Amino acid sequence: MGVYVKSLIVAEKPQAAEKIEFATKVRTIPAVGHLLELENREKRWSPPYFDVEWRSRKGTAKTLTLILNALRSTNDIIIATDYDAEGQLIALNILRQANLDPLNVKRMKFSSLETEEVEKAFENPIAFDVNFALSAEVRHYLDWYFGKNISKALTLIYKEKHKLMPTRGLTPVGRVQSPTLRFLSEREQEISMFVGRKLWYVRAHGLYNSHRTFEITTLGLESKEEMEDFISRGLTGQVKTFYEHRYETVYVPPNKDYVMEKCLGLKLSSSLVDTILQDLYLTEYISYPRTSSTKYSTHGISTSKYLKRLVGVMSEAKEAIGKEPNEGDQDDIHPAIYPIKPYTTRDLRKLVWDIIAEAFVKCHFPPEPHKFESCEVEVGGRVLSTSEIPELAEGDHFQVVYSQIHEGTTTPPSRYEQTQVYDYMVKENIGTKDTRSQILGKLLQTYVYETRDGLYVSAKGMDIVNVLNKFCPDLCDVNLTRKFEEYTEQVKDGLKPDQVLDEARKVVITLVENISNHSKEISELME
8 A cells, every 4th residue: 555645736837836835835746737638549530530539748758657656645636737727627637647536636726826825725725626627628629620620621632732742730720710810811812902093192281470380181182183283272271170189098907818919019929928928927926817807806906015016116006005996897717917026127028017017007097088189271172180280270371381292002901910810819709818829829830921011821821711711611700619619618617518529520520521522622722
């Protein structure tokens, strides 16, 4: 009979394990992320294929064996992997490998690696939520069913047409990736079909009080004759109307989507942002970042505690102490992200930390009011706007001076930036806070490339979208993706995984049959 130790904690990352062991004084071992992945049982398979199983990832067998031996020598197991669906699944798979009932283990739930919070979670364990883990497992199966089957079905056709070309990973598709790629391809098509019109551009300035000037909106006219006529009639202008525009900037507690969109707008890659957020969390500079919550109060977070730590580092932090945060309407199992302590090193992590800290502080104040003025003037029988406000009254006249008269063409629609693609996934509610950045990264590795002008879809990407639109339109439809995302969420509340997977298999079979029945037409489209 083996010798049993009293307690053992299973964490997710080595850095987290060290901090948890320090706080609890209990032996803690890290799982080092996902030790298992879904793999096909048969080496050679053809779609539709659904016979998959969890197997140890390459290079993880030794780590898995060490963990299993430790678990089997313990009579008090405590799970402390990240408290999200993926972290729960990591733990469930390990427990299965050890033939242990998850209902017989304890679960720590914490949203930061501060010693005080880890101690509290250790002293107040909760039950292991199997359904929570199963929701992540269903998502993995769905990704395999749709991604692997449709990708392979298309790749086999491509391989037959281009026999001398390498085919590994040629046509990756997926239930979130495909509608997102279609979104990008629609803009690509708009740009490629755009036919510019020739215009004469006229830039004008208003002149008053002998030397004061203001800029008038550049005007595009259809012909040189129209331009000359406009100038001949527009030697003087008149102020028509002044407008005052008001708007507010509202800050709520930041979640991952907020931080990611801000960072993408600064041209940081989604994978880099994910890495930085994880690093800031593991080094106790921020709370758990993979959250969609915009609330603190429902999680018992005392924001004043953390505001005090930011005094002297973040402007307005001192003034915010004691004020209640203005919260959003989203909630999650973890609170909105908050800074735990100042980060002062000047590097990319500082940039991301600043985004979080600024929103954290500013959410304690009323919305920031902004206003700007605009003005409309009449010149040559046309009403134009101004970018500068003249010191004139409505009805006053002024002289008009023309400059930079040249011929040009209208420009095509602008290309999307990464932040717009990410925002599309958020608004359409496809993917999750954990997977959206991964999907964006995959697209940039396969069918999409980025330049100074924005995102381009490759010819191969356009071919794939054309094929899917014609023969597998459901795969590009956000409604299909959204439906299965909703099913996955319902698994948390008790919906049986087999119900979801049975429906997914039916859909995949239909999609594969469509591809098989139209292989000739698809081959012609896949140039």
